[in-house]
Amino acid sequence: MTHSPDPPEHLSLSCPVAFSEHDTVQLAHGGGGRMMRALIEELLLPAFRDRSRPGGLPLPHDSAVVEMAGARIAFTTDSFVVNPLFFPGGDIGKLAVYGTVNDLAMAGAQPVCLSCALILEEGLPLDVLRRVVESMQQAALAASVRIVTGDTKVVDRGKGDGIFVNTAGMGLVPPGIEVHPSRVRVGDQILLSGDIGRHGITIMSQREGLQFAGAPDSDCAPLADLVSQLTRLGADLHCLRDLTRGGLAAALIEIADHVQVGMEVVESAIPVVAPVRGACELLGLDPLYVANEGRLVAFVPAAAAELGLAILRAHPAAPQPAVIGEVVAAHPGEVELRTVLGSGRLLDLPSGEQMPRIC
Amino acid sequence: MKFIDQYRDADAVRQCADAIRRIATRPWHIMEVCGGQTHAIVRFGLDELLPDLITLIHGPGCPVCVTPIEMIDKAIAIARRRDVIFCSYGDMLRVPGSQRDLLTVKSAGGDVRIVYSPLDAVALARQHPEKQVVFFAIGFETTAPANVMAVVQAERLGLQNFSALVSHVLVPPAIRAVLAAPENVVQGFLAAGHVCAVMGTREYEPIVAEFRTPIVVTGFEPLDILQGVYLCVRQLEAGRAVLENQYARVVRPEGNPAAIRQVQQVLHTVSRKWRGIGEIPASGWALRPAYAQFDADLRFQVQHVQADEPAECLAGEVLQGRRKPYDCPAFGARCTPDTPLGAPMVSAEGACAAYYRYRRRRAV
Numbered sequence: 119m120t121h122s123p124d125p126p127e128h129l130s131l132s133c134p135v136a137f138s139e140h141d142t143v144q145l146a147h148g149g150g151g152r153m154m155r156a157l158i159e160e161l162l163l164p165a166f167r168d169r170s171r172p173g174g175l176p177l178p179h180d181s182a183v184v185e186m187a188g189a190r191i192a193f194t195t196d197s198f199v200v201n202p203l204f205f206p207g208g209d210i211g212k213l214a215v216y217g218t219v220n221d222l223a224m225a226g227a228q229p230v231c232l233s234c235a236l237i238l239e240e241g242l243p244l245d246v247l248r249r250v251v252e253s254m255q256q257a258a259l260a261a262s263v264r265i266v267t268g269d270t271k272v273v274d275r276g277k278g279d280g281i282f283v284n285t286a287g288m289g290l291v292p293p294g295i296e297v298h299p300s301r302v303r304v305g306d307q308i309l310l311s312g313d314i315g316r317h318g319i320t321i322m323s324q325r326e327g328l329q330f331a332g333a334p335d336s337d338c339a340p341l342a343d344l345v346s347q348l349t350r351l352g353a354d355l356h357c358l359r360d361l362t363r364g365g366l367a368a369a370l371i372e373i374a375d376h377v378q379v380g381m382e383v384v385e386s387a388i389p390v391v392a393p394v395r396g397a398c399e400l401l402g403l404d405p406l407y408v409a410n411e412g413r414l415v416a417f418v419p420a421a422a423a424e425l426g427l428a429i430l431r432a433h434p435a436a437p438q439p440a441v442i443g444e445v446v447a448a449h450p451g452e453v454e455l456r457t458v459l460g461s462g463r464l465l466d467l468p469s470g471e472q473m474p475r476i477c
Numbered sequence: 478m479k480f481i482d483q484y485r486d487a488d489a490v491r492q493c494a495d496a497i498r499r500i501a502t503r504p505w506h507i508m509e510v511c512g513g514q515t516h517a518i519v520r521f522g523l524d525e526l527l528p529d530l531i532t533l534i535h536g537p538g539c540p541v542c543v544t545p546i547e548m549i550d551k552a553i554a555i556a557r558r559r560d561v562i563f564c565s566y567g568d569m570l571r572v573p574g575s576q577r578d579l580l581t582v583k584s585a586g587g588d589v590r591i592v593y594s595p596l597d598a599v600a601l602a603r604q605h606p607e608k609q610v611v612f613f614a615i616g617f618e619t620t621a622p623a624n625v626m627a628v629v630q631a632e633r634l635g636l637q638n639f640s641a642l643v644s645h646v647l648v649p650p651a652i653r654a655v656l657a658a659p660e661n662v663v664q665g666f667l668a669a670g671h672v673c674a675v676m677g678t679r680e681y682e683p684i685v686a687e688f689r690t691p692i693v694v695t696g697f698e699p700l701d702i703l704q705g706v707y708l709c710v711r712q713l714e715a716g717r718a719v720l721e722n723q724y725a726r727v728v729r730p731e732g733n734p735a736a737i738r739q740v741q742q743v744l745h746t747v748s749r750k751w752r753g754i755g756e757i758p759a760s761g762w763a764l765r766p767a768y769a770q771f772d773a774d775l776r777f778q779v780q781h782v783q784a785d786e787p788a789e790c791l792a793g794e795v796l797q798g799r800r801k802p803y804d805c806p807a808f809g810a811r812c813t814p815d816t817p818l819g820a821p822m823v824s825a826e827g828a829c830a831a832y833y834r835y836r837r838r839r840a841v
Binding site: 468 | 525526
């Protein structure tokens with residue numbers, strides 16, 4: 119971000135929008151859209167780049183995989199700042215465990231252990247903290263992972279939002295498994311594990327006090343066991359991505375763009391439960407862009423799609439699995455949606471978070 | 478989902494598109510006035526389903542897009558005050574003023590909040606008697622009744638700390654302005670169904686008669702829009718110009734008389750600047766002098782704020798249907814949803830943002 123907020127006059131109208139390229143952090147920098155991506159690619163990755171190694175920037179993935187003593191270790195970290203701390207279907211503790219477990223799983227790894235760092239705001243009731251860490255422990259049990267180390271810091275009242283949680287995690291990648299965006303191939307089928315948009319709508323309905331009839335629970339769930347079943351596909355399991363901020367659309371667009379393949383996705387094949395659809399219609403949101411915390415997409419060759427779908431169908435963490443589209447040679451870097459009416463529409467990364475429309 | 482799915486039925490939509498194809502013999506330019514209709518057209522790819530003879534032109538009916546730039550600057554000036562909680566509809570926050578947008582004010586410490594209803598702002602004013610709560614009351618006739626209700630409630634509750642920055646705009650004067658422009662190409666209109674649900678349809682009859690141009694009051698679902706186009710093309714092909722109501726399941730000729738009475742009690746008609754278009758006489762609503770105590774413009778003394786739009790932005794041409802968004806040299810290059818030059822690139826209902834999001838490939 120090299121633009122100054124007030125361009126000198128001699129630049130005049132050739133540079134009329136410099137102020138929009140913010141020189142302070144905006145909420146949209148964390149929204150899972152283009153601004154977040156620009157922050158990572160233009161500021162963070164260059165800063166942390168390993169200059170001893172030749173070549174360009176690595177393809178972004180949910181976990182890094184490093185070799186240590188002959189084993190392939192997946193390693194990742196994630197921070198959680200959700201408000202409210204408790205919501206239907208989950209809480210910040212559960213999210214913090216499952217979020218990191220899922221990032222490990224997206225590299226094909228079986229999670230082994232997690233760290234837990236807590237940033238607590240002065241004045242937080244200990245009872246709230248107790249509920250959060252108990253929930254973390256239960257979530258760790260459910261995901262078959264141990265929390266083995268941690269850290270605690272307390273900040274002045276008003277300088278935090280109750281609790282911020284960071285978890286880092288390590289997992290083991292089984293032999294023969296290589297799950298990575300770079301393995302996505304033209305002809306791969308795109309499998310989606312379940313209905314989309316629950317978490318985002320749950321949080322929005324809680325945060326904004328919106329009441330929807332039959333409001334959904336968050337889909338917040340661990341995906342490691344589901345992924346371990348999918349590893350039965352062996353080398354046919356090309357790529358996995360869990361759907362988080364930015365929703366299904368952002369996950370697909372990112373992979374299409376990074377790997378420079380095209381994707382075609384069929385809108386009518388994408389499951390959305392009625393309460394999520396209703397809320398989206400009401401608020402003018404597109405469910406394709408709404409956040410999830412327990413859904414994944416898998417890229418597998420056409421010959422393996424049936425088996426992949428059967429594995430998903432047999433697993434409770436994949437409630438409504440479907441083949442939603444495929445990877446194509448045409449329009450590399452772009453995801454085209456076939457609408458319910460049969461017309462085509464290009465999906466684009468949102469700028470930041472979706473904003474409810476006025477009418 | 479009832480009331481939605483039957484208007485998105487692929488077979489019914491295709492049949493309607495076929496019917497349009499059968500009756501269209503010449504090229505026609507039809508403007509959909511409302512941003513909600515534009516959004517549906519691009520989201521569902523409706524223009525792809527139409528015969529080449531029919532060109533849809535996206536009109537000035539996105540309230541976020543046409544809110545004048547100095548109104549954004551006023552909002553920013555107010556929102557930066559430490560004693561203010563500034564409430565707005567969500568998609569207003571990213572619209573650039575002459576220096577910055579409301580989101581930037583928020584990141585710099587301003588208390589800027591998204592509300593879903595103007596009554597939420599009234600509730601905030603009750604909860605925070607130590608703060609001034611200001612609601613950014615923008616929109617067409619559709620949002621006016623709810624916005625007015627907030628002012629009426631604040632009055633009833635005797636709230637001293639609630640005010641509204643009012644920048645309402647009206648559809649019929651905008652249609653007139655489009656038709657009266659010497660270079661006008663629009664031959665028929667799809668009028669905005671929800672505006673007419675409030676105001677009724679009668680104020681469009683004189684326009685139809687004066688300009689001999691068909692106007693079809695139209696809904697927002699794919700089948701609504703294609704039916705609206707069908708009715709409009711049928712008139713054009715027959716050389717007729719009448720007012721028709723495709724959206725009769727919602728719109729009555731007299732509109733919603735209770736809402737109209739309430740609006741007229743609180744607001745009066747004023748001249749209004751439209752972003753990208755300029756001043757249109759008698760095209761807006763502002764608070765009546767009797768409600769001056771709720772007028773944020775006066776309370777925070779921002780009446781003097783003036784601003785110019787970036788000269789490079791062709792929003793006005795786009796909003797009047799003289800250019801498609803991708804005809805603008807800045808489109809997709811210097812002007813994107815991250816770095817909008819003009820408001821149509823900001824709102825999801827804005828023609829430029831809708832084209833950028835769903836049609837970028839065609840543009841390059």
